[in-house]
Amino acid sequence: EKTNHTFTGWNTQADGNGDDYAPDATLTMPAADVTLYAQWEEIIIPDYTLTLNVYPEAGGTVSGAGTYSAETIADISATANPGYKFTGWTVNEGSDSNVVDTNSASTDVTMNEDMTLTANFVPDIYEGDGTLTVAYEDMPEDKTSDYDYNDWVVGIKITPHYEEESPNLTGITFDFTPKARGAGHDHEFHIKIPANTFSSDGTYNLIIDEDTGSNNGNFSANTDMEFKVIPDTRRSLGNESGNTTNTIETSHVSPTVTAKLTITFSTAFYFDFGQFDPYSVDSMHGEGLFFDPYIKVKPKTGGSYEVHRLDDRILTVPDDWKWPEEGKAVWKVYYLVSEGSAPTYVPDFSPAWWQGGHNNCVYGDGVTCPF
Incomplete structure (x- = not known):
């Protein structure tokens, strides 16, 4: 045998220019000696x-x-x-x-x-595993507000579903988990998908775990789609009368109401999540979201008003963000936030302000704020 070659027969000359004999040919010996040379053909490996x-x-x-x-x-x-x-x-x-x-x-x-x-x-939609925190101040933008941004704090996990072996989106799931509620007002928590955010119609399924069954319907891409995902924020943390749930260090309450919204699209399409950044200095009030998570505030005195994305009273922050304890203005807690000027006193946030450190007046550090 000869490596990477195939035996093709015999020849009376080494260069193959003599008489050929097939590999299985029978040779009749003449009167003289005969010398045969094995002939090889190289195997061409492509x-x-x-x-x-x-x-x-x-x-x-x-x-x-x-x-x-x-x-x-x-x-x-x-x-x-x-x-x-x-x-x-x-x-x-x-x-x-x-x-x-x-x-x-x-x-x-x-x-x-x-x-x-x-x-x-x-x-990646957002940092970590696709979960962000949205925090609200529900009081008017004036000197009466405490600007503690803990009146409603909710975690939103966003899970995209893709076509197999493709970056095309087939659906998306939102999971809503209440974290804190330090408010005297009542709220409803909604999510709105603005018209033309997505490029395909489809169906939706909304499950609120305090209810039985689920809410199903058609999703229309070219119209605003609104969903009431937490009908009563006070009930969502198991405390119907308190106004400081998970905003003071003395106790911790687990969520009693969560919600899941799944949208399934009729046609898969590419959606560039990379264009959305909820954490930049220009996007901390929801500008970096492709949806509008908002609260409908119901004061005890009657009437109602809403706090939507782009409002100074909404913050989009990473999932591990620690909110101020009850009644502690965010600028008194986070070092890179300063008090705003009259008449609104809306805080001034430096870039990546939540990374600049805080004192002991955040909820969850086990230390009660000393002032």
Whole structure:
């Protein structure tokens, strides 16, 4: 045997220019000696090209592209850039069966043909696992407000659902978890999806866990869609009479009412979550949200008013943010916040103010504010 060669027969000359004999031919010996030379044909092992693309270009990097001999096992990997996550490989050229696992960022490709794959990334919606905190001050913007931003504090976890091996959105789920309620007023908590936020109609399912069953309906992309997700914030933390739930250090109350809203789209589409940043200096009042979480405030004196995104009385902050204890103005607690000027006294927030440190007047540190 000769490595990477196939035996093709015999020849009376070493260069193959003499008489040929097939591999299984019978030779009748003449009167003279005969010398035969084995003839070999080189096995040409083809090379195949592995091309790797990234979508979107800012999403991450890939490794493993190149030229490989047939049947070589190529190792490929995709690494997400900060703010993005990997969602799968799309096979643009070649057979899907050559890829061990299109859902794994690191996988193997059997190279028996030219292959082109795209690593798909989608922006992380927000920091961490897709959860942010929204905090409200429900009093008027004047000197009567305590600006403690703990009148209603709620966690919102946002989970996008994607088409398999694609960055296209098929649905989205919002989970709402009450955290604190330091208010004398009553509230309803709503979420509004503005018209044309998404590019497909669909259906929705709203589950409020204090109710039985669920609320289902049609989702229209070209109209404002509003959902009352927590009908009564006072009931949501198991304290129907108190005004300081989870805003003083003496006790902690777990949520008694949570809600889940799932929207399923009729047609998958690409949605760029990367354009939304709820934490920048210009976006801390909800400008960086693609939806409007708002409270309808019902004062004891009657009437009602609403606090929507873009209002100075709403804050969008990371999930681990600690809110001020009851009655403690945010500028007296966080070092990078200062009191605003008359007549509204709306606080002045420095960039990334929540990272600049705070004193012992936040809820959850186990220390009662000394003033």
